[in-house]
Amino acid sequence: MDVQELFCLVNDFLIAKEYDPTTAMYLNLIVNCIAVGIIAFVIDYVIRRVLIALAYRIAPKTKNNFDDFLIKNKLPQNVAHLIPVFFIEQISPFLFVDFPDFQRGFLTAIDIFLVILVIRVIRSILNSLRDFLKTLNAFKDKPIDSYIQVFMIFVWTVGIILSFSILTGKSIVAFVTTLGALSAVILLIFRDTILGFVASIQVAVNDMVRIGDWITMENYGADGDVIEINLATVKVQNFDKTITTIPTYALISDSFKNWRGMNDSGGRRIKRSIIIKTTSIHYLSDEEIESLKKIQLISDYLVQRQEDIEKYNGKRAVDKSLLINGRNMTNIGVFRKYVESYLETHPAINKEMTIMSRQLAQTPQGIPLEIYAFSQDKVWKNYEYIMGDIFDHLLAAVPFFYLEVYELEVGGS
Structure with a gap:
């Protein structure tokens, strides 16, 4: 018994039972469709189970985890679905031998369904490739999703063109030519996608x-x-x-x-000012200098600085009955040196990067004294703690230099 005779068994049986030939033909088609459907389902189930079992057996033996992602993205299942569809396509001439019009429509639908299944297989592979690349250090910070989406858009575009070609019976070249005439509309529809693609490449x-x-x-x-x-x-x-x-x-x-x-550098920048009240700035007297020498960070500096100033003024016979004459130390200048020395000895400051205490241009509020340095710890919370610790100390140190911090005075009611 050949295949065609097998598909006519129900029809022959019903004819023998004196059924109407048309009724027998349709009942024969229904029974055959159910039988083919059941066989296709069994084939799909068996092949799917075999491929999945095979994949799980091979995956642990490979050196990389790419095949694990193939399993995760259901490649074996999607490949398994192709086999029963091919089986149905091959068997359809026998199934619809008495219905040539049905056969043409059915084969068209099968071909379009095959295109969709192939797209799903390609999507599984691309998604697996995306997941695998994200596990590699060289690609962790790269926009892999953008490239995979571009490939998928291309694959879906080809799939849609093939589907329309199968549905209309026209060649792919003719369909693409038609799309060329609609390019302006396509560009308008996919404007954001095209811009995003170009931007992804540039980024x-x-x-x-x-x-x-x-x-x-x-x-x-x-x-x-x-x-x-x-x-x-x-x-x-x-x-x-x-x-x-x-x-x-x-x-x-x-x-x-x-x-x-900033993250790649050796530190995170601290750039903040203390505004000194202008009226508190003055030349330091000898008594004030002697008092400031008790501050260990600048005691050596004050001794050396005082010797240099006295030597300079002595050579020029400067009249020091007025402090303005000759060279002098100011309280803000000494405080600026103290700030710099404090930063240079602070354990949280990166000593290999810029450390500076500088005086900015005068403002209506006073003289900004800016601290410019870099903390070694770049974590936000730790950075804020370090900066707060530094300014807590400096704000508390200001009065020791006979200076005042500017505060806006709010009048009472």
Whole structure:
């Protein structure tokens, strides 16, 4: 008995029972469809179980975990689905021998379904590749999601073109030519995707942003760590744990601050001022200098400085009945030296980077004395503690130098 006779058994049986030929033909088709469906389901189940078992047996023996990601992204299941579909496609000429119109429509649907299954297989492979690359140190901070999405867009585009070609019976070349005429509409529809793709390439090539970078983008209210970069958006987890979504192309068109340079450097910058009340600034008297010599950090400096000043004034016979004559020390100058010495001996300050205490331009509030240094610890919480500790000390030290910190006086009612 050949295959065709097998598919006609029900029809022959019903004809023998004196059923109407048309009824017998349709009942024969229904029974055959159910039988083929059951066989296809069994084939799918068996092959799926075999492939999964085989994958789980091979995966532990390989050196890398790429195959583990293939299993995770269901590649064996998607491959297994192809076999029963191929079986149905091959058996359909016998199944629809009496229904040629049905056969053409059924084969068209099967071909389109095969295209979708192949896309799912490719998606499983690409997703597995994405997950695997993210485990490698060289790719952890790269926008892998963007590239995978670009490939998937390309794959889906090819799949849609093939599906329309199968559905309409026209060649792929004719369909692509039609799409060319609609290019303006396509560009309008996929504008954000195209911009995001170009931006992703520029971001990766120029190494502008990596996953894990701390960025600040005021236009979008973003201030935190980059947790995802894909084709359309960049996700930033702010320090209050909210998520800000930024269009990828905004990284090219708008300005933003990337704090990676600070993280890669030897320290985090401290740049803050103490505003000294102008009226508290004066020349130091001998008594005040002697008192300040008790401060260990600057005692040697004051002794050496006083000797240099006395030698200079003595050579020029300076009249010191007025302090303004000749060279003198000021309380703010000595305090500035103290601040610098304090920073140079502070254990949390990076001594290999700039350490400076400088006087800024006068303001209506007073004279800003700026501390410019770098903490060795770059963790935000620790950095704030270090900076607070430094300024706690300096603010408490100001009165020892006969200076006053500016405070805005608020009148009473």
